[in-house]
Amino acid sequence: MALVTLRRNLYHLSDFRIHGALAALKTQQVNHVHKTVKEHLCPWFWSQHPGPIRVRFHHAHCKKFHSENGNDLYPVGEPGFSQVHNWDRFEHSVKNVDEQMFYRKLNSFTSSGEILRFVSTLETLPDTMMAGALHRICEVERKDGDQRLPKEILESSAFQALCDRFGRDPSDLSNAGLVTAFQALTLLCGDPQSHLLMNLEAECQHRLERGGLDVHSLCILGETLIKLHGPGCSMLDLIIYQLQGESLETFTPEDIVTVYRLLQASPEKADQQQRFLNKINHFSLSLVSNLSPKLMSQMLTALVVLDQTQALPLVIKLSKYVVRHIARFTSEELRKVLEALIYFGHSDRFFTETLEQHVASLCLTLDPELVSRVMEYCSRKLILSEPIFNAVAETFVCQAEKFSPSQTAKLIEPFGKLNYLPPNASALFRKLENMLLTRFNHFPPKTLLRLLHSCSLIESHPVNFMAKIFSPYFLQQLQGAESYLDRLSLAQLTQLFLTSILECPFYKGPKLLPKFQVKSFLTPCSSLETPMDFHLYKSVMIGLMDLLGARLYFSSKVLTPYCYTIDVEIKLDEDGFVLPFTIDEDVHKRVALCIDGPKRFCLNSKHLLGKEATKQRHLRLLGYQVVQIPYYEIEMLKSRLELVDYLQGKLFSQNSGGHCVIDTFIHQTELINYNKGTGIISLYDCVFKRDPGYNQKLHRDDREHAKSLGLRINEEERERPVGVLSSSVYGRRIDQPVEPLNRDHGRAGHVKADFYRKNDITSIKAPGFGHISPA
Numbered sequence: 001m002a003l004v005t006l007r008r009n010l011y012h013l014s015d016f017r018i019h020g021a022l023a024a025l026k027t028q029q030v031n032h033v034h035k036t037v038k039e040h041l042c043p044w045f046w047s048q049h050p051g052p053i054r055v056r057f058h059h060a061h062c063k064k065f066h067s068e069n070g071n072d073l074y075p076v077g078e079p080g081f082s083q084v085h086n087w088d089r090f091e092h093s094v095k096n097v098d099e100q101m102f103y104r105k106l107n108s109f110t111s112s113g114e115i116l117r118f119v120s121t122l123e124t125l126p127d128t129m130m131a132g133a134l135h136r137i138c139e140v141e142r143k144d145g146d147q148r149l150p151k152e153i154l155e156s157s158a159f160q161a162l163c164d165r166f167g168r169d170p171s172d173l174s175n176a177g178l179v180t181a182f183q184a185l186t187l188l189c190g191d192p193q194s195h196l197l198m199n200l201e202a203e204c205q206h207r208l209e210r211g212g213l214d215v216h217s218l219c220i221l222g223e224t225l226i227k228l229h230g231p232g233c234s235m236l237d238l239i240i241y242q243l244q245g246e247s248l249e250t251f252t253p254e255d256i257v258t259v260y261r262l263l264q265a266s267p268e269k270a271d272q273q274q275r276f277l278n279k280i281n282h283f284s285l286s287l288v289s290n291l292s293p294k295l296m297s298q299m300l301t302a303l304v305v306l307d308q309t310q311a312l313p314l315v316i317k318l319s320k321y322v323v324r325h326i327a328r329f330t331s332e333e334l335r336k337v338l339e340a341l342i343y344f345g346h347s348d349r350f351f352t353e354t355l356e357q358h359v360a361s362l363c364l365t366l367d368p369e370l371v372s373r374v375m376e377y378c379s380r381k382l383i384l385s386e387p388i389f390n391a392v393a394e395t396f397v398c399q400a401e402k403f404s405p406s407q408t409a410k411l412i413e414p415f416g417k418l419n420y421l422p423p424n425a426s427a428l429f430r431k432l433e434n435m436l437l438t439r440f441n442h443f444p445p446k447t448l449l450r451l452l453h454s455c456s457l458i459e460s461h462p463v464n465f466m467a468k469i470f471s472p473y474f475l476q477q478l479q480g481a482e483s484y485l486d487r488l489s490l491a492q493l494t495q496l497f498l499t500s501i502l503e504c505p506f507y508k509g510p511k512l513l514p515k516f517q518v519k520s521f522l523t524p525c526s527s528l529e530t531p532m533d534f535h536l537y538k539s540v541m542i543g544l545m546d547l548l549g550a551r552l553y554f555s556s557k558v559l560t561p562y563c564y565t566i567d568v569e570i571k572l573d574e575d576g577f578v579l580p581f582t583i584d585e586d587v588h589k590r591v592a593l594c595i596d597g598p599k600r601f602c603l604n605s606k607h608l609l610g611k612e613a614t615k616q617r618h619l620r621l622l623g624y625q626v627v628q629i630p631y632y633e634i635e636m637l638k639s640r641l642e643l644v645d646y647l648q649g650k651l652f653s654q655n656s657g658g659h660c661v662i663d664t665f666i667h668q669t670e671l672i673n674y675n676k677g678t679g680i681i682s683l684y685d686c687v688f689k690r691d692p693g694y695n696q697k698l699h700r701d702d703r704e705h706a707k708s709l710g711l712r713i714n715e716e717e718r719e720r721p722v723g724v725l726s727s728s729v730y731g732r733r734i735d736q737p738v739e740p741l742n743r744d745h746g747r748a749g750h751v752k753a754d755f756y757r758k759n760d761i762t763s764i765k766a767p768g769f770g771h772i773s774p775a
Helices: 021-027 030-044 062-067 087-092 094-108 110-121 128-145 157-168 175-190 195-211 215-229 236-243 253-264 274-284 293-305 307-323 331-344 349-361 368-380 386-398 404-419 425-442 447-459 462-468 472-479 487-502 534-546 609-619 640-651 683-688 715-719 748-755
Strands: 557-561 565-572 589-596 625-630
Touching: 021 425, 062 236, 094 128, 094 447, 110 128, 110 157, 110 307, 128 157, 128 175, 128 589, 128 640, 157 175, 157 195, 175 195, 195 215, 195 236, 195 447, 215 253, 236 565, 253 274, 253 293, 274 307, 293 307, 293 331, 293 715, 307 331, 307 349, 331 368, 331 589, 349 368, 349 386, 368 386, 368 404, 386 425, 386 565, 404 425, 404 447, 425 447, 425 462, 447 462, 447 472, 447 487, 487 609, 534 640, 589 609, 625 640
Parallel strands: 589 625
Antiparallel strands: 557 565, 565 589
């Protein structure tokens, strides 16, 4: 019984590897091919192999493969055969070569119909090859976006015949053929109540309970059951239990990733399987170099879902190999890699450089979701990559219509957060404005607020939309079903309102109501202000105390009426003298020291973040003299004297040559928003130095002796021989003491030395010379 119906595709016969067969077949008619083949191949082909026979045959789609191996194909429809072949070579590995050619031919087909027509020509095939054909059908349908076969193919005789081969007696199937066919039919049909699927599942369960499945079959079966019944399937626990008993050295890289996916299906059970996960995480370190880009992406995704923060060495090693294969990742795979790196908080310089090259070369062809994820990665890690930002800006200008509202917000927000304007900034924000005008209602309220706030950080103020976001209707939408607005949204609204006052004086629209304004921008998430670096502040404070003479002459963490928190504030009078921080009168100028630590800059850069640049810009507009003290300048100072000289040069540039004391006259080089000669009054003085027109200490009571005014109670009590008031018993005639005070024999110094400690605890001090311990 032959495996190929020669009546259908005579031109497929090409490689029988027998000398002289070519000449014999050329002289025969097409109808006599069967007879000719039987005469020449009878001694070996039919007599020696009573079982299923595999015959290799060519197809037009395999032309490239055969041409590479020295086999030239004839045109379709004309019988053609190889001219020179080695009979011994064919006889040595006929089985392996036939399977290899079978799968190569399957991979050449691009539709399920072609695969079924090809399989229908073969009367008998091993179960593994038939299962491989079903698996190839799944791959073809997955490319089309829908794994379900069309109805006409499901009802075709070829597909039904293929399914009948598995449904006749599943117990005769091999383990590989059984689980592969079960997986493929589950993906193609998807009906758990199907009689065929129920039979295959029962057979799989029977072999699973006997423990007769190998590691690879267990992995395939586990994924199939999750697809068919979900992660709550009872058989899944037994599969994982048997996998735990296997030696990890028998797992292939594909099996390891499949185990991750099985555990990923039930993340709530990760704590129970943590010991097994630790073993897999450690073993996977040796397999990273053998993983394909797809498997790397799947492994990173599983680590995220399972919250394997302790597997950071594995994540770091995976990121190193991602750098080598970044061009081979699909958009979906690369997006998952970026999500994992964001989740684990890992950034790599080489990965960033490779990502820059990849994005810059494919900027106009990248998927919008991938572009937004790349920008989110840069934003989370504070990576200011000009090649990436410029390429993304160009992509948005050319293809803005492809981006959804959420993708647009993720794309624009990093520009404001990292304080960067691309070269095509005017075209970028013009495109963004047009999108907002046409699709304003499509943006979620919180997403829209974040987007407009990010634009204001880089001085691209959304004046045309401020009236809408300050309106009660938008605020109600922003609040939603909650009883109150979250603090971050209120802080963003307040800063936008402050920006409209300070930087957009021409804005005459609605104002933000006071109930929606916050008192401080220092939110728990530090989204609008970054807290001061404590260690850097301690260093600067020591230098300021040496420079100014005392801690009294500067204050720290000062909350202004405009919601900003100043790191260090120094007050100056009209003549330029430094005033104690407790004095609020006669303050002519306020100096705001911004002690900027590393967290206020972009990663590995001296570029200030957008929120810090906005804060300093607003403080200058409010009349403060802003002095920036960055961490990288402090780190260069080697001694305390250099620190004092540095601070003196920053604060008092005219007196940098001499030693600064409290009474030193401070020569100011410029006045910011305050000029006494021109009569310009700063905004700070308008708020804090306004004459209220009411003296609260002025007497306004019409009673004769209100608040004891006009009475001489104390003097009258002293003049009486006998006191009238009960309080006079203790204090009567205090001005006439019985004995005059005499301090001639005072021993205050001895008392202090004997009874008071000098800032130390005597009980824990080491005994000195002459000490006698008590018995």
